[in-house]
Amino acid sequence: MDAELVARLDALQRRLDYVVERQRWTESLIEEMTPVVREALTAVSGPLAAAEARGWFAAARELGGLADRLVEAYGPDQMHELADHLARIFDTVKSFTRPEVLELAQDAAEVLDHADDVEPMGFSGAIRVMRDAEVQRGVAVALELLRHLGQAHEPGPPRPDAAPVSPGTPPPGVPRPVPRAPAPASAPAPAADEVVTWRGHAFTPEGFLVDPSTWTEELAEQVAQALGIALTEEHWAVLRWARADYLDQGASPNVRRVAAGSQVGIRRMYELFPRTPGKTTAMIAGIPKPVGCV
Amino acid sequence: MRELLILGGGTAGTMMANKLVRALPDGWRITVVDRDDRHVYQPGLLLLPFGTYTARELARPRGGLLDPDVRYIVSGIHRIVPDERRVVLDDDTILRYELLILATGAHLHPERTEGMLGPGWRRDVFDFYTLEGSEALGARLDAWGGGRVVVNLVDMPIKCPVAPLEFAFLADAFFEERGVRGKTEIVYATPLDGAFTKPVASATLGGMLEARGIELATEFAAESVDGDAGVLRSYDGRELPFDLLVTVPLHGGSPAVVRSGLGDPAGFVPTDRHTLLSRDQDRIFVLGDATDLPLSKAGAVAHFQGDVLLANVLRWIEDRPLLPGFDGHANCFIETGHGKAMLIDFNYETEPLPGRFPLPGIGPFTLLEESHTNHLGKLAFRWVYWNVLVKGQELPMDARMSMAGKWR
Numbered sequence A: 001m002d003a004e005l006v007a008r009l010d011a012l013q014r015r016l017d018y019v020v021e022r023q024r025w026t027e028s029l030i031e032e033m034t035p036v037v038r039e040a041l042t043a044v045s046g047p048l049a050a051a052e053a054r055g056w057f058a059a060a061r062e063l064g065g066l067a068d069r070l071v072e073a074y075g076p077d078q079m080h081e082l083a084d085h086l087a088r089i090f091d092t093v094k095s096f097t098r099p100e101v102l103e104l105a106q107d108a109a110e111v112l113d114h115a116d117d118v119e120p121m122g123f124s125g126a127i128r129v130m131r132d133a134e135v136q137r138g139v140a141v142a143l144e145l146l147r148h149l150g151q152a153h154e155p156g157p158p159r160p161d162a163a164p165v166s167p168g169t170p171p172p173g174v175p176r177p178v179p180r181a182p183a184p185a186s187a188p189a190p191a192a193d194e195v196v197t198w199r200g201h202a203f204t205p206e207g208f209l210v211d212p213s214t215w216t217e218e219l220a221e222q223v224a225q226a227l228g229i230a231l232t233e234e235h236w237a238v239l240r241w242a243r244a245d246y247l248d249q250g251a252s253p254n255v256r257r258v259a260a261g262s263q264v265g266i267r268r269m270y271e272l273f274p275r276t277p278g279k280t281t282a283m284i285a286g287i288p289k290p291v292g293c294v
Numbered sequence B: 001m002r003e004l005l006i007l008g009g010g011t012a013g014t015m016m017a018n019k020l021v022r023a024l025p026d027g028w029r030i031t032v033v034d035r036d037d038r039h040v041y042q043p044g045l046l047l048l049p050f051g052t053y054t055a056r057e058l059a060r061p062r063g064g065l066l067d068p069d070v071r072y073i074v075s076g077i078h079r080i081v082p083d084e085r086r087v088v089l090d091d092d093t094i095l096r097y098e099l100l101i102l103a104t105g106a107h108l109h110p111e112r113t114e115g116m117l118g119p120g121w122r123r124d125v126f127d128f129y130t131l132e133g134s135e136a137l138g139a140r141l142d143a144w145g146g147g148r149v150v151v152n153l154v155d156m157p158i159k160c161p162v163a164p165l166e167f168a169f170l171a172d173a174f175f176e177e178r179g180v181r182g183k184t185e186i187v188y189a190t191p192l193d194g195a196f197t198k199p200v201a202s203a204t205l206g207g208m209l210e211a212r213g214i215e216l217a218t219e220f221a222a223e224s225v226d227g228d229a230g231v232l233r234s235y236d237g238r239e240l241p242f243d244l245l246v247t248v249p250l251h252g253g254s255p256a257v258v259r260s261g262l263g264d265p266a267g268f269v270p271t272d273r274h275t276l277l278s279r280d281q282d283r284i285f286v287l288g289d290a291t292d293l294p295l296s297k298a299g300a301v302a303h304f305q306g307d308v309l310l311a312n313v314l315r316w317i318e319d320r321p322l323l324p325g326f327d328g329h330a331n332c333f334i335e336t337g338h339g340k341a342m343l344i345d346f347n348y349e350t351e352p353l354p355g356r357f358p359l360p361g362i363g364p365f366t367l368l369e370e371s372h373t374n375h376l377g378k379l380a381f382r383w384v385y386w387n388v389l390v391k392g393q394e395l396p397m398d399a400r401m402s403m404a405g406k407w408r
């Protein structure tokens, strides 16, 4: 057979595979549901966040009782069967007292009710049974739930008796973290009261320089001395590489990266900067604590 | 024909090819290259050793996942030559390109830890990041009668950074259900100074280890494995004896990237964190685990990057300025055992916080808190992965992170 024919047969085979694949996995469901769900999310996220910010949920939590009423509607056996996830949702649902939210809860409960043949799952036993059919159904249930959520009306103005306390607001007296200009992701901003001043420079309680741009070689000598390290040219090569890498990357390198980049090797790093070479290097080089990124 | 070449047909490459084939103007052809025709659903590798899945359920031919209008070549990639805009395959075939997307993922390097591939390998020393490793570990766990288990990640970055923690939680639950937890010690050894990287999540997860009686060894930088003696040693001279070592080997970039001189010291490609263009090459975009970005190496991240990359590839073709759209959005489910899971959601600037997701105040998923719904979510993710994510379909979620519903 000539090569072109083989190639064409091959392409045909793939096209067939693809068609079979498409049928086996019911994409159409997702295709149809996606715009609906996306809309529902957009419609509902904003108002709910606003509601939360205004303290409705916090206020409602104080009132309580709603969940008990909802839970009474189900027998204990049913509740058991519905497993944790229902209880979890009720837990949250109990926060709502507004009528449309109640309606919504009702809908949600109905939707989930149809899921009541989902067994509570022991770890090794039941998940093994969770084959595709169930998982698909799980997705369908979730999507259906979201559709109902999407029908919730936009909340009106806050109720006069709602306490205007947002769970996101710290109690008075606790200073908020200082907002910062865009900074490397790896350096969490210390709260204002968490800064230690040493030799005229601000450090985190762990000993990392707060503002890397205020670093000087003299400061490095002082920090190293305080840590019991006498800096040699070999140390300096490492420190310079780490600092340059931080300035380039916006994130402090970890020990392996410094060892590779400055070509000293990990073993030697432990000799030069004993115990915690990655952190010690960062402390002396005046850059934030290296964190492996999540 | 104008050539858009995608190197790597894993999560990111497959997803991107399927997205682009629907969006590119006429006159463009998309080619994907990968070394084999087996696409593994990697998140399933965590659950495989505990009998949740079989190996067969986790792998599919790559060809069937790619749109038929995408050309697919099975071959090792030898080298990229950016100055000449060509890629050399292992059999010396040359592919030319006008635009290149690097999606070559991360490569595991067990050989870089002394002794890891020595006498105990796949007998007492296992990884669960490969299909073969995960399957072999499953057989070992099935026959487990008690002893000391050390779970260790050699160093960051790794794919799905919570996976080793999840493994520890799942192992705890698994041994308990098998009635051998009392005869089993579990130690979690990490090079980090806590259970996890970001402070709020680290405190929560650390507490969970403690509650489960899992010993935590921090700042443990693994240097060598002695498979015969059953000892894991660190650079600072600490020793952890084990009967079973479950390790996450060192990660690096693809050898093809390293050979081409496009990587940083670890082999990851310097990438603009907002536009996803290579920082050194103006015809190369980088996606997924292959980047050097300070982010989780996770499929969810590749997905969120995909939306931004799609817009930027089209802009690049039309010669318009690129959008700095990517905010580092990532989220992941964390299996905690006994049919429960947690969910975390974060980006470059914001660490994981408690709250509800994706609907503020409602959920149904709970952030930084265990629930059964989350576990169902994780299981449902496999279906979503094959049918939505790698197919390049939209997910009902915005690529940008929302602070709504999160508590500080």
Ligand SMILES: Cc1cc2nc3c(=O)[nH]c(=O)nc-3n(C[C@H](O)[C@H](O)[C@H](O)COP(=O)(O)OP(=O)(O)OC[C@H]3O[C@@H](n4cnc5c(N)ncnc54)[C@H](O)[C@@H]3O)c2cc1C
Pocket: B007, B008, B009, B010, B011, B012, B013, B033, B034, B035, B036, B041, B042, B043, B044, B045, B046, B075, B076, B077, B078, B103, B104, B105, B106, B128, B129, B159, B160, B163, B254, B255, B256, B287, B288, B289, B290, B297, B298, B299, B300, B301, B302, B332, B333
């Ligand atoms: C145990 C485990 C659990 C995980 N859990 C989760 C989770 O719960 N959620 C989540 O979002 N993510 C999870 N992940 C991470 C997720 O799987 C990866 O982040 C994702 O697959 C990255 O996609 P990618 O396309 O960048 O890399 P990959 O999917 O790894 O693809 C890279 C491809 O490039 C090819 N390639 C590389 N070099 C060459 C070469 N020289 N020649 C030819 N081909 C080459 C490889 O063969 C490979 O197919 C998990 C990973 C693991 C290992």
